[in-house]
Amino acid sequence: MARTSKAALEKRISPKALKRIYDDNHSGVSDTDAVTQCLEDAEAKVNSYLAPLGLLPFAEGQIPREVTRLDLDVAFAYAVQRHPEAMQSHDWTKLMEQAEKDLCRLRDGKTMLGTYPTAPDPPANHGGVRFESNETSESSTSTSTSGGGFWDSTGDF
Numbered sequence: 001m002a003r004t005s006k007a008a009l010e011k012r013i014s015p016k017a018l019k020r021i022y023d024d025n026h027s028g029v030s031d032t033d034a035v036t037q038c039l040e041d042a043e044a045k046v047n048s049y050l051a052p053l054g055l056l057p058f059a060e061g062q063i064p065r066e067v068t069r070l071d072l073d074v075a076f077a078y079a080v081q082r083h084p085e086a087m088q089s090h091d092w093t094k095l096m097e098q099a100e101k102d103l104c105r106l107r108d109g110k111t112m113l114g115t116y117p118t119a120p121d122p123p124a125n126h127g128g129v130r131f132e133s134n135e136t137s138e139s140s141t142s143t144s145t146s147g148g149g150f151w152d153s154t155g156d157f
Helices: 006-013 015-022 032-053 065-082 092-107
Strands: none
Touching (some): 006 015, 015 032, 032 065, 032 092
16 A cells, blocks of 8 residues: 555646546556556655665554655656656656755755654764763862962963
């Protein structure tokens, strides 16, 4: 079962165009099996970019809107590729090129799906400088008149 629905693809393409592209048996309606195959193929392509990021699978009802948009962009390009004469004002190669650019930007970390609940914690301080002091914060900031104050050793700037 595809993440996106036939109804969502109809909204993107239009019911009339979807019928022209996917009415294989000339019944007057788009064939559900063919549309489902297109949506599943689009989902597989999008997943091939998301899987290396560790973003799959999505919980039921937790699919980011950007993933749905990408699924529909790829499905739209696949639909136009199937019958380019049905949508002559659209070039499927340009549509797919744009979808792949968006997917590459996502994969490369230049865009996001919104929030990343599985984002890794910031890296630990491996090999960094560690400061240790036996002084309390009160004693290190005291202004003693005996010349041992905190600011006495900082020098003049």
